[in-house]
Amino acid sequence: MIPYGRQEVQQADIDAVVEVLRSDFLTQGPMVPRFEKTVADYCAVPHAVAVNSATSALHIACLALDLGPGDWLWTSPITFLASANCGLYCGAQVDFVDIDPRTYNLCPEALEKKLLEAERTGRLPKIVVPVHLCGQPCDMRAIRALAKRFGFKTIEDASHAIGGRYLDRPIGNCEFSDITVFSFHPVKIVTSAEGGMALTRDPVLASRLARLRSHGMTREPSEMTHEPDGPWYYQQIELGYNYRMTELQGALGCSQMQRVDLYVARRHELARRYSELLGHLPLTLPWQHPDSYSGLHLYVIRLRLNQITRTHREIFEALRAAGIGVNLHYIPLHTQPYYERLGFKHGDYPEAEQYYAEAISLPMYPGLGDAQQDQVVAALSTALNS
CATH class of the missing domain: 3.90.1150.10 (Aspartate Aminotransferase, domain 1)
Incomplete structure (x- = not known):
């Protein structure tokens, strides 16, 4: 059987993972930050936060943008379940915008029409999630203009799209969005086995994304509500999750990004x-x-x-x-x-x-x-x- 998609694992990838296995860190070591920097530099964006899946990245992206009960998230109906489920995880309601018949992406004209109707009824979305289906970017310039006009935040679901470009800029640079999410599932363009990443230009969002992936916990004194008791001290600032990526995944991702x-x-x-x-x-x-x-x-x-x-x-x-x-x-x-x-x-x-x-x-x-x-x-x- 010829599969529809398949990862390519080379000896360099295997060597990178074996090196981590022989190191002192299997989790929370130097490789995940290195992977984050590799992707951030490639996409010309200042901040990248690695997690254990793109689904987790979508979830914490919604949380970082304060999506919650009473809010609406809109996305494309032609996408994987996670693009909509991430809104439900936050207690929000979900709706859809029909696709463009040529690109199969969320249609900006249909979005504008739906936004005008929602404005009249008081049901404007808090977040819109355009999905770059097959790797082709949505018309992000048009969507960004609508975001400014109607006041919603934008998360690019670029799970299919690392390595692509829009207006000759790397997808993931967040020029037209608040957060961009990548997937590193085995059938995607590069893989970390399982894994995902959220990218942003906003340092406050980046800090919150990093905190939410690790139990809502911080060791940074500047983020704490009172002075730390000692060098061992940490505080849980908000409810977060264990969405961390392992060092093995980070090493594989770094190696794959070279290609x-x-x-x-x-x-x-x-x-x-x-x-x-x-x-x-x-x-x-x-x-x-x-x-x-x-x-x-x-x-x-x-x-x-x-x-x-x-x-x-x-x-x-x-x-x-x-x-x-x-x-x-x-x-x-x-x-x-x-x-x-x-x-x-x-x-x-x-x-x-x-x-x-x-x-x-x-x-x-x-x-x-x-x-x-x-x-x-x-x-x-x-x-x-x-």
């Missing part, structure tokens, strides 16, 4: 080759906005169902039967049973539902060889023409 540009470049080679080989088939191929350089975590095709005789499911199952590990990113969140119990229903976000009815994620990872890619294309061509 991030090579990995993204290879993904672009594969995407160009897919587009050349698939151009004659009844498919809608990924469109890249000229303002962006995608991290290309995913290569999503859409079936032109009115031009083929088989169903979406039949094509998907035919590819799986041929040994092609395709996937579907994502099931619209508002159609999940949990969210249906919150009042959402089919038909609420038609662009997202149309996308779901047609989308298939093809294998995309740096180790995918040309011969394997040819196998994917042949299987897809056969399935479409059967």
Whole structure:
């Protein structure tokens, strides 16, 4: 089976992890701060806070921005569960904004329309979470303008997007957002096994993010409510969590970051080759906005169902039967049973539902060889023409 995504672990990665295993620190040592600095420097942002998953990063990002009961968080319906669940973890309510039919990202025009309606009803969001689906950045300049106009905070869910650029600036530099979140899950562009990171330009937010990932605790006298009793002293300032990243993960992340540009470049080679080989088939191929350089975590095709005789499911199952590990990113969140119990229903976000009815994620990872890619294309061509 050719998987849809796969990590690449080289000997340098293994050596980096083994070196930590032989060191004095398996947790809370020098490697996690080094990983944070590596990512921050790469993204040209002053602060980065590493955690054990992107889900944890989204959660503490919401907490750091004071999201709570009575507040609203809005995000895209085409994303992984965590982009919305992070709002529920804070006791807030969640709503969605439909996607742009070309980029599959949260649509700024739909966002503006929904904001105008929410302004009239007194239900403006406190936080909006644009999701850079497949690695292509959202129209962050337009979203930032709306944030200033309507007074909401912005968390970029860039879980798919490290190594990409927007307006020729690195994704993660937070020029158009308050916080950006990355994922380092094994199928992502670079991996720390599990892991995530929250980046910001705001030193106060950075300090709070760091505190929230570690039980809400501080050892900094300047953050304490009274003088420390001695050099051993710490204080819990607020309710936090144990979301810390280990030294093993930090070492792996540091090693992998040395190849991030090579990995993204290879993904672009594969995407160009897919587009050349698939151009004659009844498919809608990924469109890249000229303002962006995608991290290309995913290569999503859409079936032109009115031009083929088989169903979406039949094509998907035919590819799986041929040994092609395709996937579907994502099931619209508002159609999940949990969210249906919150009042959402089919038909609420038609662009997202149309996308779901047609989308298939093809294998995309740096180790995918040309011969394997040819196998994917042949299987897809056969399935479409059967």
